[in-house]
Amino acid sequence: MGKRVSSGSAGGRAGKKPKGQQKADVADDPKFAHVRKICDWLFGGPDRYLMQKYKKQARVKIEYSVDMTAGAKYLRLWQLSFRSDFGLPGMSDPFDMCTLIELVLTQGFRTDANAGAEKLNVTVPSKAWLEGPYKELPPLVEGILSPFSIGFIKGWRRGLAALIICEGVKSLGIELSELTDSFKASLRVVHGAVSAYSTPKEAVWASRGITMSSTQTRRPPNAMNFIRQLEVLQKSGESQEWHSSTSIARAFHIGDKEAKAVAYLQTRIGKAMVEKLRAGVRKRGMRQWLSHDVIAAEMFNEGWSSGKTGALIPWQAELTNLSDNALVECFLDRLEGDWDRASTKKSWMYRDAWSIHAASGGFLAIIQQLRESVPQKDYQEALPNLWNQFKLGILDGDILTFLEGAVPPVSLDQVPFVRNMITAVEQRKLREAQQTEREIQDKINSATVEQIRHQFNKDMATLRCRVPNQAQIAKDAALDKKKGIPAHSEIISSYLRGIECQDGDIVIFVDCLPNRYCEFGQAILARHLDESNRRPPLYYLGFLREEQRDTAAMIEDKVYKYWDSSDMAPGKQRPSESIAEPTLELLSWVNSAPRFPDSLLTKFGEGTGPHSEIHAMKKELLQEFPQAGGGDNRPTSTRPQTVRASGRPDYSIDGGGRPLDTSRVIQAAHTAASAFGVERKWYCPAARGKPAVVIDSNFAIHLGNETDQEMSLTAMEICGFNTGTFEQKIIAGLGEAELDGVCFRFSSDLCLVSYERKLYAIADFLHHCMTVHGVAEIDFSNHQLIQKTYPLDRTVSGAVLT
Numbered sequence: 001m002g003k004r005v006s007s008g009s010a011g012g013r014a015g016k017k018p019k020g021q022q023k024a025d026v027a028d029d030p031k032f033a034h035v036r037k038i039c040d041w042l043f044g045g046p047d048r049y050l051m052q053k054y055k056k057q058a059r060v061k062i063e064y065s066v067d068m069t070a071g072a073k074y075l076r077l078w079q080l081s082f083r084s085d086f087g088l089p090g091m092s093d094p095f096d097m098c099t100l101i102e103l104v105l106t107q108g109f110r111t112d113a114n115a116g117a118e119k120l121n122v123t124v125p126s127k128a129w130l131e132g133p134y135k136e137l138p139p140l141v142e143g144i145l146s147p148f149s150i151g152f153i154k155g156w157r158r159g160l161a162a163l164i165i166c167e168g169v170k171s172l173g174i175e176l177s178e179l180t181d182s183f184k185a186s187l188r189v190v191h192g193a194v195s196a197y198s199t200p201k202e203a204v205w206a207s208r209g210i211t212m213s214s215t216q217t218r219r220p221p222n223a224m225n226f227i228r229q230l231e232v233l234q235k236s237g238e239s240q241e242w243h244s245s246t247s248i249a250r251a252f253h254i255g256d257k258e259a260k261a262v263a264y265l266q267t268r269i270g271k272a273m274v275e276k277l278r279a280g281v282r283k284r285g286m287r288q289w290l291s292h293d294v295i296a297a298e299m300f301n302e303g304w305s306s307g308k309t310g311a312l313i314p315w316q317a318e319l320t321n322l323s324d325n326a327l328v329e330c331f332l333d334r335l336e337g338d339w340d341r342a343s344t345k346k347s348w349m350y351r352d353a354w355s356i357h358a359a360s361g362g363f364l365a366i367i368q369q370l371r372e373s374v375p376q377k378d379y380q381e382a383l384p385n386l387w388n389q390f391k392l393g394i395l396d397g398d399i400l401t402f403l404e405g406a407v408p409p410v411s412l413d414q415v416p417f418v419r420n421m422i423t424a425v426e427q428r429k430l431r432e433a434q435q436t437e438r439e440i441q442d443k444i445n446s447a448t449v450e451q452i453r454h455q456f457n458k459d460m461a462t463l464r465c466r467v468p469n470q471a472q473i474a475k476d477a478a479l480d481k482k483k484g485i486p487a488h489s490e491i492i493s494s495y496l497r498g499i500e501c502q503d504g505d506i507v508i509f510v511d512c513l514p515n516r517y518c519e520f521g522q523a524i525l526a527r528h529l530d531e532s533n534r535r536p537p538l539y540y541l542g543f544l545r546e547e548q549r550d551t552a553a554m555i556e557d558k559v560y561k562y563w564d565s566s567d568m569a570p571g572k573q574r575p576s577e578s579i580a581e582p583t584l585e586l587l588s589w590v591n592s593a594p595r596f597p598d599s600l601l602t603k604f605g606e607g608t609g610p611h612s613e614i615h616a617m618k619k620e621l622l623q624e625f626p627q628a629g630g631g632d633n634r635p636t637s638t639r640p641q642t643v644r645a646s647g648r649p650d651y652s653i654d655g656g657g658r659p660l661d662t663s664r665v666i667q668a669a670h671t672a673a674s675a676f677g678v679e680r681k682w683y684c685p686a687a688r689g690k691p692a693v694v695i696d697s698n699f700a701i702h703l704g705n706e707t708d709q710e711m712s713l714t715a716m717e718i719c720g721f722n723t724g725t726f727e728q729k730i731i732a733g734l735g736e737a738e739l740d741g742v743c744f745r746f747s748s749d750l751c752l753v754s755y756e757r758k759l760y761a762i763a764d765f766l767h768h769c770m771t772v773h774g775v776a777e778i779d780f781s782n783h784q785l786i787q788k789t790y791p792l793d794r795t796v797s798g799a800v801l802t
Contacts, residue, residue, distance in 0.1 A: 034178050035105045038168040039098045046097060046164035050082040068124045068145070068194055075122070075190040077109075077166070078140070080159040081148045085131045087156025088207040089221065090228025091278065093285040100161045105179075108186030109162045111155075120155035120192040121206065128200065128235035153195065153207050162187065200236035204229045222286035223261040223295060224278055226254075230266065261295035268301040270325055273332070280336055289339055291347045299353055300328055306358040311404040318408065319361035330360040337391050355400065362399040363390050369410035370418055374425045382421055389417065445610040452600065455586035456617050462582050463594055463625060465549040484515075488523040492538075501536040511542040518542055518551050525555060529562050593627040678702065 084090055104110075110117035129151065137146045152159060166187075169179070176184070197203040207229070221229070226248070249259035265274050277300070281290065298304040300321070306312065307319035321328045334356045335348055367386065371379050389395050398416045406414055412422045496507065511520050524540040544552050563569050581589045588595045596618040604610040622629045678696040686692040691711060692704040705711045 032106060034169075034172075034174045035102050037172055037174070038105065038165055039101055041168050041172060046082070046092065046160055050160075050163060050167060068122075068150075070194050070196045072119070073122065073192040073194060075120075075150065075192050076144070077162060077187050077190055078147050079145045079150050080120075080122075080163060080190065081150055081152075082160050082163050083148075085129055086125050086151035087160075088129075088153065088204060088229055088232065089156055089225045091224055091282045092157050092160060093222075093281075093287065094283065095285045095288055097157065097161060100157060101165060104158070104161050104165060104186075105183055108180070108182040109158070109190070110186060111158070111191040112189075113191065117191075118155070120159060120190065121153035122150045122155070122192040122194060123153055123203075124149075125151035126200075126236065128232050150192070153197075153203055155192075159190075200233055200238060204233060222281070223258060223265060223292055224281045224286065226258075226262045227265050227274070227278075230262070255292075257292045257296040261292040264295060264298060264301055268298065268303075269295075270302065270323070270328075273300055273325055273328055276329070276332055280332065284336070284339065287347060288345055289347055290335065291349065293350050294348050294353045297350050297353075299331070299350075299357055302328075306354055306361060307403075312358060314407040315362065315365070315403050318365040319358055327357075327361050327364060330364060331357045334360055334391065334393075338393060341392075355396070358403065359390075359396040359399045362403045363395065365408075365410055366399070366402075366412070366415055366418065369412060370421075373412060373422070375429075378421070378425055382418075386417070445604055445608070449604075449610040449613050452586060453613070453617065456621075459584045459587045459594070460621070460624070462584060463587075465546065466553075466582050484517070484519045485522050485526070488519045489526060492520070492523055492527070496536065499536075506537045506539060508539045508541065511540065514542040514544060514548070514551075516548070516551070518544065518548065518555065521555060522558075525558060529558070587621070587628075594621065594625055595628060596621055673704070673706075676702075676704070 081087075111120055113119050137148065139146050168174070169176075195206070197206065230248075245256070245259040245263040248254070248262050249256060254262075265277070269277075277290070277295075284290070286292075294300075299306075302321050302323055305316050305320040307314075307316035312319060319327075331353075335353065338356070339345065339348070367383070370382075374382075386395075395417055402415050412418050492509075499507075501507075509520060509524060511518070514521060521540045521542045524538050527538055584594070586597065588597065600614050601618070604614065678694065678700075680694055681697050681699065682693075682695040684693040686704070686706045691713065692706050694702040694704060696702065703713075
């Protein structure tokens with residue numbers, strides 16, 4: 001409910017007092033303390049209060065009692081109804097109600113015509129008055145009217161004042177002794193009269209009359225009262241047109257502005273807004289809050305704009321009331337909020353209300369543009385604070401100044417109260433866009449580097465096949481992979497011992513499947529280069545694979561170096577056979593060496609991952625190919641030179657003979673795994689793409705397929721040096737017992753320990769194999785080379801043993 005804004009005095013409203021008696025202010029008189037207490041308690045609508053509290057009892061089914069025939073009536077107070085639809089006014093002004101309550105409390109509930117008061121003009125409301133169904137209440141006393149069953153042609157406000165006083169006395173705990181005797185006596189009998197009216201219009205007209213006895217409390221009906229009365233007339237079947245302000249003014253003898261307000265409330269203002277206006281008037285009153293001037297000026301009408309004249313004409317569309325009621329609801333909220341906060345209450349006039357309407361339309365236009373311009377998260381966070389500032393009127397000056405100095409569309413950077421927000425959002429969006437661009441650029445750079453790395457790896461693979469990898473050679477030397485060349489030299493020597501060679505005899509070694517570093521070939525080359533060990537003449541024919549280009553280059557390099565250092569070689573500055581340049585994708589080939597593109601070194605910013613990756617590629621290139629970093633990248637001019645003599649094997653058919661068909665397929669008899677029952681002397685499980693190997697007690701070699709899939713094999717090593725892998729471990733306490741202080745544990749099934757023990761195991765294995773198959777044995781027992789010769793009457797079947 002809320003506090004009453006001001007309270008009048010009973011004496012002031014009741015007229016002059018007898019001579020010699022000073023005016024008494026009811027609010028200041030201790031005898032009437034209960035008057036102020038009740039007025040403050042009820043402020044906000046007594047009819048609504050009682051209707052809410054007694055809504056179940058108020059819903060009375062209409063019963064036309066014979067006791068309500070025309071004539072004078074004696075009534076009880078509790079028979080009077082407090083519902084707003086039981087009276088023709090439809091609502092009470094809260095300020096007028098306070099005045100009326102003061103009079104009733106001080107002078108009594110005056111309804112007796114003999115005492116100079118006006119009787120209550122009562123009736124049984126017709127269905128046209130009522131706004132809902134009613135449940136009949138049983139009479140409290142047999143033979144009289146039921147509680148809350150009597151309606152009013154005139155006197156509803158007086159009856160409502162008496163009822164709310166009684167409720168206030170009960171609710172506030174006011175002692176009856178505090179009430180005046182005249183008030184208590186006036187409640188015993190309520191005087192009423194039932195009049196007969198020929199038409200509903202006559203009843204309405206009678207309700208508007210003001211008698212001399214009611215001038216103190218009676219006020220002319222306002223527009224909201226008229227709306228209620230016109231609704232009753234329309235429901236009663238009144239055929240006259242009540243939508244025209246002229247017809248309303250002529251029929252009810254009211255002024256032009258009041259008639260226009262009534263007409264607009266019926267025809268031009270939405271029903272939802274009419275109900276909001278009714279609620280506002282019921283709470284604040286018409287005279288004190290909203291005059292007829294504002295409603296008659298069409299400010300609440302659909303289609304009205306506060307931008308029709310002056311500097312706001314460009315904003316006419318934004319300042320126009322639309323059917324969605326968004327602007328007019330915002331306007332009404334401001335009228336209510338500003339009035340409620342004001343210390344001095346006065347009714348809104350046109351000019352002040354116009355400024356509020358223009359500010360409301362401008363604010364909504366700015367908010368709409370803000371919603372479309374910034375992310376929703378920022379908008380939702382800022383909206384409550386902006387609404388609060390607007391409702392308090394803080395933004396009105398900025399909004400009106402903006403509207404007067406700008407034209408649509410809304411430019412938010414010109415609005416002071418959102419300018420900082422827009423700037424902050426734009427800066428953040430710029431930072432986010434820059435961050436997004438950086439992320440995209442990083443992804444592009446990563447993809448670019450990945451592509452460059454792919455091209456670089458392909459080029460490196462091409463170079464490794466063409467040029468000996470010095471770093472790999474050094475690595476292999478560090479891993480001691482070439483301890484196998486001396487061993488192969490000894491194997492060759494063992495082959496030759498005991499063979500009597502005559503002049504002109506030669507020995508040709510044919511290696512169909514050289515191991516990774518072609519150690520048989522390197523051993524034979526070493527014998528060739530050793531002038532003291534050239535008999536019998538040895539020749540080597542090996543079929544190298546594509547991945548052994550570096551091995552071939554290494555062997556050729558040894559030959560060339562030997563030739564260059566011999567006495568028979570001419571000057572070292574001699575032409576050599578031209579070599580075709582490699583096909584590279586990323587790297588370039590300049591002056592017989594690879595070159596890294598300088599442009600890539602500055603392609604990416606320093607300190608970035610791609611920049612480090614590019615420089616790592618160049619470092620990798622220089623580590624494997626030191627010549628890649630030498631000198632100018634520009635190719636040097638070449639002049640025609642004599643091609644150096646070179647030789648290549650001749651594989652042409654000579655004398656009608658045919659070379660061995662290396663592509664033939666050996667289809668040896670096979671045994672199912674379930675039937676394979678030989679005694680195993682040695683077993684090596686299958687690896688990826690390779691068969692299992694079994695050596696039986698007779699030292700025969702068996703190849704097996706241990707998978708469920710068909711296996712097709714080409715020529716390959718079955719066993720030999722450097723065909724497996726090894727693990728290098730240091731075992732504490734055994735260093736001094738080993739030849740070199742390091743104990744090697746090999747991962748093969750032979751479990752060879754140290755180099756010397758490895759030779760023992762190999763010698764033992766070769767002893768058995770060669771005894772069976774007729775090849776020479778190398779025996780390293782007692783650290784001495786002992787040669788034994790066996791007849792060459794057997795051959796190895798089904799495999800090549802190297």
